Amino acid sequence: MLQKDVLAYLEQNRGKVITGGQLSLKFGVSRTAIWKAIHVLQDKGHEIISLPNSGYQLLDTSDGLSEQTITDLLTTQELGRPLEIHETLNSTNSYLKNLNLSELQEGYTVIADEQTSGRGRLGRTFASLAKEGIYLSVLLKPDIALQNISTLTICAAVAVCRAVERVCGITAGVKWVNDIFINGKKLCGILTEATVSAELQKVESVVVGIGINTGTIDESVKDIAASILQETGQKGLRNRLIAEVLNQLEEVYFDFTGRQEKDQVLAEYSEKLLFIGKQVTIKEIDKSYVATVLGVDETGALRVVLPNGEAGRVLSGEIVI
Numbered sequence: 001m002l003q004k005d006v007l008a009y010l011e012q013n014r015g016k017v018i019t020g021g022q023l024s025l026k027f028g029v030s031r032t033a034i035w036k037a038i039h040v041l042q043d044k045g046h047e048i049i050s051l052p053n054s055g056y057q058l059l060d061t062s063d064g065l066s067e068q069t070i071t072d073l074l075t076t077q078e079l080g081r082p083l084e085i086h087e088t089l090n091s092t093n094s095y096l097k098n099l100n101l102s103e104l105q106e107g108y109t110v111i112a113d114e115q116t117s118g119r120g121r122l123g124r125t126f127a128s129l130a131k132e133g134i135y136l137s138v139l140l141k142p143d144i145a146l147q148n149i150s151t152l153t154i155c156a157a158v159a160v161c162r163a164v165e166r167v168c169g170i171t172a173g174v175k176w177v178n179d180i181f182i183n184g185k186k187l188c189g190i191l192t193e194a195t196v197s198a199e200l201q202k203v204e205s206v207v208v209g210i211g212i213n214t215g216t217i218d219e220s221v222k223d224i225a226a227s228i229l230q231e232t233g234q235k236g237l238r239n240r241l242i243a244e245v246l247n248q249l250e251e252v253y254f255d256f257t258g259r260q261e262k263d264q265v266l267a268e269y270s271e272k273l274l275f276i277g278k279q280v281t282i283k284e285i286d287k288s289y290v291a292t293v294l295g296v297d298e299t300g301a302l303r304v305v306l307p308n309g310e311a312g313r314v315l316s317g318e319i320v321i
């Protein structure tokens with residue numbers, strides 16, 4: 001499709017001026033067809049300026065999603081292949097879960113520019129302003145027991161931390177189990193949802209949803225959320241960051257599930273774990289209590305020690321700050 005091709009070419013030449021003539025020659029269409037494609041891309045929010053008598057330039061700050069650009073940056077075998085990009089969805093997790101998952105291959109990925117009902121853990125909402133974040137869900141089909149499902153959240157957390165460090169140059173930490181923090185504020189949340197075969201008591205498929213704040217922060221969470229823009233002053237990184245999250249997630253996931261390198265992944269997660277050795281409040285479904293954080297075990301459970309010296313394991317719940 002012409003629009004996708006033009007966008008991908010401008011992406012490859014980001015910041016440079018490309019003439020209408022060059023584009024029309026490259027894609028074998030008229031300059032008018034190029035002009036029309038550029039207009040559609042501009043309407044979709046891509047910051048392309050038309051310079052009279054000279055050409056078109058995709059600005060460094062342009063942050064529009066581009067399937068071609070993401071795909072070009074992928075080094076994966078499975079994740080992000082294929083990739084669906086939507087302008088708006090209620091929730092990428094809900095959308096993906098409603099597809100016929102048994103027919104889809106592992107790695108199937110859904111991304112939205114905006115979510116109207118972004119979901120978080122424990123029934124919370126995840127503020128998902130249009131074009132101001134990354135909202136993506138990946139389908140995994142691991143051979144793991146239901147009680148170990150949070151290990152996939154751990155894989156995703158390690159992948160996001162690595163990707164944010166490589167693409168944006170910032171070091172983030174993890175608030176067990178699913179929140180990525182930077183300077184005391186939440187940059188990213190992860191929602192891992194499994195479909196289980198009741199008959200076999202086996203995990204059939206898992207949807208890992210990742211939400212990263214990249215731009216302007218929603219008013220409702222401005223005191224507790226961080227964003228890439230706020231932390232680094234950089235815009236225009238969404239495509240690169242999406243590709244790197246998928247690249248890293250595949251590596252970590254394969255390490256964890258296939259190549260018997262669980263300990264390494266858990267060690268990397270533990271290094272990033274916030275509050276180690278600190279006394280915090282733990283909230284489980286039916287109770288809250290104070291405990292000191294020790295680390296995580298191989299199932300992803302939080303290891304703690306209670307004030308009376310007793311050791312504890314938190315399977316599901318959260319650290320309250």
Ligand code: BTN
Pocket residue numbers: 090091092093094115117118119120121122124126134135136137178188189190191209210211212
């Ligand atoms: C949390 O903070 O508790 C988890 C937030 C997870 C948000 C992501 S955005 C993509 C995917 N779709 C959703 O509705 N939620 C996840």
